[in-house]
Amino acid sequence: MTMVRCDMTMSLDGYICGPEAGQSGYLNEGFFRITSWLTELASLAAEPGGMAGGVDVTDVDDALVAEMFAQAGAYVMGRRMFDSGEGPWGPEPPFPAPVFVVTHRERAQLERDGGTTFFFVTEGVRAAVDRAKAAAGDFHVHVSGGAQIVQQMLAAGLIDELHLHISPVLLGGGTRLFSGDLPHVIELERFRVADSGNVTHLSFRLPTIPRCPLAAAAASD
Amino acid sequence: MTMVRCDMTMSLDGYICGPEAGQSGYLNEGFFRITSWLTELASLAAEPGGMAGGVDVTDVDDALVAEMFAQAGAYVMGRRMFDSGEGPWGPEPPFPAPVFVVTHRERAQLERDGGTTFFFVTEGVRAAVDRAKAAAGDFHVHVSGGAQIVQQMLAAGLIDELHLHISPVLLGGGTRLFSGDLPHVIELERFRVADSGNVTHLSFRLPTIPRCPLAAAAASD
Numbered sequence: 001m002t003m004v005r006c007d008m009t010m011s012l013d014g015y016i017c018g019p020e021a022g023q024s025g026y027l028n029e030g031f032f033r034i035t036s037w038l039t040e041l042a043s044l045a046a047e048p049g050g051m052a053g054g055v056d057v058t059d060v061d062d063a064l065v066a067e068m069f070a071q072a073g074a075y076v077m078g079r080r081m082f083d084s085g086e087g088p089w090g091p092e093p094p095f096p097a098p099v100f101v102v103t104h105r106e107r108a109q110l111e112r113d114g115g116t117t118f119f120f121v122t123e124g125v126r127a128a129v130d131r132a133k134a135a136a137g138d139f140h141v142h143v144s145g146g147a148q149i150v151q152q153m154l155a156a157g158l159i160d161e162l163h164l165h166i167s168p169v170l171l172g173g174g175t176r177l178f179s180g181d182l183p184h185v186i187e188l189e190r191f192r193v194a195d196s197g198n199v200t201h202l203s204f205r206l207p208t209i210p211r212c213p214l215a216a217a218a219a220s221d
Numbered sequence: 222m223t224m225v226r227c228d229m230t231m232s233l234d235g236y237i238c239g240p241e242a243g244q245s246g247y248l249n250e251g252f253f254r255i256t257s258w259l260t261e262l263a264s265l266a267a268e269p270g271g272m273a274g275g276v277d278v279t280d281v282d283d284a285l286v287a288e289m290f291a292q293a294g295a296y297v298m299g300r301r302m303f304d305s306g307e308g309p310w311g312p313e314p315p316f317p318a319p320v321f322v323v324t325h326r327e328r329a330q331l332e333r334d335g336g337t338t339f340f341f342v343t344e345g346v347r348a349a350v351d352r353a354k355a356a357a358g359d360f361h362v363h364v365s366g367g368a369q370i371v372q373q374m375l376a377a378g379l380i381d382e383l384h385l386h387i388s389p390v391l392l393g394g395g396t397r398l399f400s401g402d403l404p405h406v407i408e409l410e411r412f413r414v415a416d417s418g419n420v421t422h423l424s425f426r427l428p429t430i431p432r433c434p435l436a437a438a439a440a441s442d
Contacts (some may be wrong), residue, residue, distance in 0.1 A: 012385070012409065012425070013399035014235040033406075154391065164233070168411040168425060170375065172403025178234035182393025187256075188233065190389040193421060195414045200423060204389060206235070 002133045004076075004145040004158055005211060006150055008113050008177055009035050009165040009199070015174035016147055025084030026146055030174050034167035037198040041065050055160035064165075072097055073139025074132040076125070079103035079151035082118065092116070095144075098135040100128040102149055125152050155182055157205055164189065166200045223298075223354045225379055227364040228289060229373055229398055230256050230420070236395035246305030247367055251395050255388035258419040260287050269351050281417035283388075293318055293430040294360025295353040297346070299370035300324035303339065305385040313337070317367075319356040323370055368398050371401055376403055380427055383409065387421045 010016050011034050018030020032039070041062055075095045082101045085093070089112075093099075096115040101123050110118040123126040132141040143153060151157050164177075192203035232236050232255050239251020253260070262283055296316045303322045306314070310333075316318075317336040328341040342349040353362040364374060374380050385398075413424035 011405075012423075014397075015401075018406075018428065030406075062435075068350070074360070086367045118314065166423070170399065170403055170408040170409065171409040171432070172399075172406055173401045176401075179390065180234070180236075180392075180394045180397075182234075182391055185239075185251075185393055186391040188389040190418070190421065193414060197411070200414060202233075202387070202421060 002073070002136050003160045004129060004133075004141045004143060004153075005068075005161045006069065006159045007163045007165065008145055008150060009167060009204065010177045011039060011167050011169050011171040011174075012179060013170045014176050015171040016145060016177050017175050018171050019173035026081055026175065027084045027088055030171045031057075033169060034067045034171070037061050037165065037167065037196065038065065043076075049201065060082070060194050060201070061198060064163075064194065066145055068142065069096075069121065070183065071140045072142040073136030074141050075099040076128050076132050076141060076143045076149070076153075077101055079105070080148065081144070081146040086144075098132070100132045100135075102128045102206060125149060126156060126158065129158050147175055147179060150177065151179050154186065158205070162204045162206060164202045164204075166202065168199070223294070223352075224356050224381045225350060225362045225364060225374075226292065226382045226384065227380045228258060228384045228386065229366055229371060230388060232388050232390050232395075232396045234390040234391045234393065235397050235399060236392040237366060238396050239392050247302055247396065248305045248309055251392045254390060255392070257328060258282050258386065258388065258417065259286065261332060264430050281415050281422070282419060282421060285415065285422055289363065290317075292361045294357030294362040295362050296320040297349050297353050297362060297364045297370070297374075299321055299367045301324070301363070301369065302367040305367075308381065318360075319353070321353045321356075323349045346370060347377060347379065349388075350374070350379050351397035368396055371398065372400050372402065375407065375427075378427070383425045385423045385425075387423065389420070 009015060015030060017026045018028050020028040020030065036046050074097050077099060079101055091112060092114040093112050093116045099116060101117045101118055101120050103120050104122060105120070106122055107120040109120070119131065121131060129141060143150060143159065186206065188204035188206060190202060194201040227238060236251060238247045239249050241249040241251065295318050298320060300322055312333060312335050313335040314337045320337060320339045322339055322341050323346050324341050325343060326341070327343055330340040340352065342352060350362060364371060364380065407427065409425035409427060411423060411425050415422040
């Protein structure tokens with residue numbers, strides 16, 4: 001059974017990027033501060049599109065990134081994240097697999113080096129997940145953001161595992177991962193905690209029945 | 222040197238209580254859901270004002286709560302939290318020490334059983350911290366919320382240790398611990414990670430120079 005896994009790095013105060021405006025969108029100074037644990041890793045540098053030269057590698061972080069790449073058979077991402085990354089990722093984006101971009105704008109598929117093909121899905125997030133699952137084969141579907149797509153997927157019960165990588169910094173403002181409009185409380189099962197000093201990795205399973213009203217959750221305690 | 226320690230329980234999506242309105246203020250259903258790790262502990266039940274009968278005790282959680290009570294020589298809290306708790310806490314509030322409530326409203330001090338005295342401080346949060354430090358003697362000052370007072374204290378550099386107790390639930394709405402108006406990025410030093418299954422405890426030291434602009438933080442990497 002193909003699983004849908006979402007990995008997001010956020011600051012301790014819940015931001016996935018800083019408040020700075022600009023053409024870079026998500027990929028601003030705050031973003032690079034909190035994702036430095038990831039962008040500086042050797043395992044990422046060894047992948048197509050790897051962004052750095054392997055400084056500050058830690059075993060914990062490195063093992064986690066290796067796990068992510070080993071599992072990923074396809075990716076789902078939001079349009080805003082794609083727009084932010086299309087330029088900076090260059091000819092070999094760090095997603096060596098089919099990538100399904102949820103968007104309202106039709107666009108022909110986009111081939112890149114290293115195994116990346118971007119497909120633009122205009123039928124909504126559920127359709128993008130279905131196509132990604134079909135493409136992933138024996139591997140898993142990975143969701144890398146941005147915030148809106150993660151929120152939509154949580155609300156729709158489309159995520160099986162949520163991996164939050166918490167950077168020990170208070171950005172004080174920016175784009176929140178959790179925008180505060182989930183229709184229901186979601187109880188999670190925390191199944192892994194790992195900490196490298198650079199970042200704390202918390203891994204959760206989401207329930208098969210992903211939504212429960214707060215009253216029901218309290219009653220079952 | 223008297224230290225100022227802030228302990229806050231929040232949901233994974235950053236809320237200290239749920240979205241429900243009502244006279245109970247902070248102490249609503251979402252609040253009780255995420256603080257169940259705390260309210261059900263034996264060590265708390267053994268304290269004056271202990272709220273439950275020692276079910277679901279875990280060693281990790283219990284040791285942490287015991288540490289909190291052993292350290293606390295005085296408390297600082299916000300007016301809204303006091304208003305929410307004054308009734309429910311009853312004649313023996315779970316703060317067996319002087320408590321300094323930051324408020325705009327003058328009020329005579331309020332004696333309770335079990336060693337609690339509430340003092341109402343109208344000169345601002347820094348004055349409340351100074352009075353709490355003087356009262357704490359060889360012990361520490363503990364800050365228990367609510368969100369506004371924590372935000373003010375972080376912005377003013379008044380907190381030495383931040384202990385976040387993260388409950389594995391997405392409340393989806395409510396009162397945020399981090400409201401997003403810090404004037405500067407704050408880099409933290411994570412010095413402890415503990416997990417009981419019920420909750421993940423992350424402990425951070427704040428820098429002596431608590432505020433640094435993002436550019437300076439990035440430049441020093």
